Amino acid sequence: MKTDFLVIGSGAAGLSFALKAAEHGHVTLVTKGKMDECNTNYAQGGICSVTYAPDTFEKHIHDTLVCGAGKCDPAAVELVVRRAPELIRDLITWGTKFDKTPDGRFELNREGGHTEHRILHHEDLTGAEIERALITSVRKHPNITVLEHHFAIDLLTQHHLGEFVTRHTRGLACFGAYVLNLESNEIETVLAKFTVVAAGGCGNVYSSTTNPSVATGDGIAMCHRAKAITENMEFI
Numbered sequence: 001m002k003t004d005f006l007v008i009g010s011g012a013a014g015l016s017f018a019l020k021a022a023e024h025g026h027v028t029l030v031t032k033g034k035m036d037e038c039n040t041n042y043a044q045g046g047i048c049s050v051t052y053a054p055d056t057f058e059k060h061i062h063d064t065l066v067c068g069a070g071k072c073d074p075a076a077v078e079l080v081v082r083r084a085p086e087l088i089r090d091l092i093t094w095g096t097k098f099d100k101t102p103d104g105r106f107e108l109n110r111e112g113g114h115t116e117h118r119i120l121h122h123e124d125l126t127g128a129e130i131e132r133a134l135i136t137s138v139r140k141h142p143n144i145t146v147l148e149h150h151f152a153i154d155l156l157t158q159h160h161l162g163e164f165v166t167r168h169t170r171g172l173a174c175f176g177a178y179v180l181n182l183e184s185n186e187i188e189t190v191l192a193k194f195t196v197v198a199a200g201g202c203g204n205v206y207s208s209t210t211n212p213s214v215a216t217g218d219g220i221a222m223c224h225r226a227k228a229i230t231e232n233m234e235f236i
Contacts, residue, residue: 003028003145006176006192008152008219011040012127014198015134016087019094021194022143028190030150030179035135037214039200043127046119047091049084051106055116057082067113071235088120095133098122149182152218155195155226167227174226197223202236 004025007014015035018027031037050060060081065072092098098120099107109119122129138144156175159165165172176191199219203211224230 001028001188002191003176004193006030006190006195007198008177008196008222009038009198009200010035010135010146010148011038011198011200012130012134014196015131015138016090016094017196017198018144019134019137019141021196022141025143025193027144028147028192029138029144030147030152030177030190032149032151032182032218033214034148035138035146036131037212038131039211039215040127041131042212043130044124045111046109046121046126047084047088048111048114048118049088049120050081050118051085051088051108051120055118059116060084060114060118063113063115091130091133094137096122096130097133098126098129147179147181150188151180151182152197152199152222153178153180153187155197155222155228156189156191157226159226165227167229169227172227177222 005018005021005027007018007021007027007029008031010029010031014029014031018029021027048060050057061077064077064081065074068077099122101107106120108117109121110117111119120126138146155177157165157172158169160175174195176189176195179188179190180186181188197219199222201211201215202217202220203209203215204213205217209215220230
């Protein structure tokens, strides 16, 4: 099977990337269960974004850095904070319905660490609402093929061409992935120009977790085997 973009994972990251990439080519999205079996679907509280005055990007950045106690990457914080309103608009365009006040303004909550009200939410089921909207948009898009019950096993790199690959290999490339069709029990080769791993977290490698049972760290392990660099694992 050949595709322009291979997306592994069906949470908010994978689905939103698929919708944007589908404007530039064909997207094949694989997920090991049903599309809504993901961490996104269980997220409750909401999403923070500068929306109304007197809130500002500078306030949001400052709050985040203070709560990060010196551990945050300032450039990453600024990128996320400044792009948040744009990405919220994307979610709304794709059908996400955030709660509003009677006068039509977004009903913003304030949570720990925030000096302003900046949490957009849908009742206490924000993740489920976002996932619902994204799934609906993805299923309607003619340029996206969804393969449910397909378990990504390994990323394809030069290693599979017989080359010796290490984490220091220059020009390390990914050509797609081996994917197990859980219904036919056959392994399929998916070749792609671009591969995005959005496979979620790994809560279930620990004895206690609030993650759903599908969060088993497959994506992280797959990238590690492919000699990708994993960073900040100590923060789990």
